[in-house]
Amino acid sequence: MRPHRAYSPGLTGVLPLRESRHLLEVLRAKVGDRFTVFDVDREAVAEVVELGPPVRYRILEERRPEREVGVEVVLYPALLKGDKLAEVVRMATELGATRIQPLVTRHSVPKEMGEGKLKRLQAIAVEAAKQSGRLRVPEVLPPIPLNALPKVEQGMVAHLGARSLVREVLDLGKSLALAVGPEGGFAEEEVELLQEKGFTPVFLGRRILRAETAAIALLALCTAGEGR
Numbered sequence: 539m540r541p542h543r544a545y546s547p548g549l550t551g552v553l554p555l556r557e558s559r560h561l562l563e564v565l566r567a568k569v570g571d572r573f574t575v576f577d578v579d580r581e582a583v584a585e586v587v588e589l590g591p592p593v594r595y596r597i598l599e600e601r602r603p604e605r606e607v608g609v610e611v612v613l614y615p616a617l618l619k620g621d622k623l624a625e626v627v628r629m630a631t632e633l634g635a636t637r638i639q640p641l642v643t644r645h646s647v648p649k650e651m652g653e654g655k656l657k658r659l660q661a662i663a664v665e666a667a668k669q670s671g672r673l674r675v676p677e678v679l680p681p682i683p684l685n686a687l688p689k690v691e692q693g694m695v696a697h698l699g700a701r702s703l704v705r706e707v708l709d710l711g712k713s714l715a716l717a718v719g720p721e722g723g724f725a726e727e728e729v730e731l732l733q734e735k736g737f738t739p740v741f742l743g744r745r746i747l748r749a750e751t752a753a754i755a756l757l758a759l760c761t762a763g764e765g766r
């Protein structure tokens with residue numbers, strides 16, 4: 539069987555059905571095949587002992603690789619039209635976000651998110667975590683109105699009118715909260731409210747980025763750009 543990482547909450551020795559089917563139908567697993575299982579903070583080399591489904595496995599060796607940024611990284615993207623948040627969730631997971639919570643803002647076109655869409659975004663986060671070797675799957679939470687945001691230890695809001703650059707304000711020792719506006723941008727009073735909550739406006743260059751590009755650029759500067 540080719541190398542594979544399977545998400546197995548609790549490393550219980552039994553794979554969830556979805557993972558089992560992938561192992562059996564796509565990878566054609568056989569008893570004795572080895573693969574990797576992972577949970578929030580554990581990873582192990584495992585061996586298939588029973589095909590099921592569900593596939594049963596035994597753990598051969600447990601490891602704890604470091605793949606996390608080292609601080610909490612919460613992304614607050616405004617609700618976006620169509621399926622744009624799916625890309626944001628996938629890339630934000632690869633870039634180390636620990637939580638993704640959409641915001642309902644003045645100019646967001648969608649004002650809510652259905653249960654089905656939320657579940658799909660959560661499944662995308664699981665897939666992206668697997669693919670990037672992360673053990674921790676970021677939480678994807680239902681949207682909240684912008685004024686329900688908590689005060690944050692260190693926040694940045696991507697804003698076209700900002701003067702500060704990420705590298706001028708980023709403190710690597712503090713948790714991070716990152717806010718990005720919708721297609722129509724944040725209203726000025728929303729940027730003011732975000733500042734009261736601890737978010738510093740930051741500029742991402744001279745071009746007007748699409749909201750999803752801006753979310754990923756901001757996150758990348760705080761994690762990938764710092765080698766973490």
Ligand code: SAM
Nearest residue numbers: 696697698718719723724741742743747749752
């Ligand atoms: N007409 C809108 C405006 O003036 O805000 C454009 C919004 S832009 C398409 C969507 C979001 O991406 C913005 O609210 C902001 O958060 C972020 N953004 C896009 N380009 C940016 C840049 N160059 N610097 C900082 N933030 C940017």
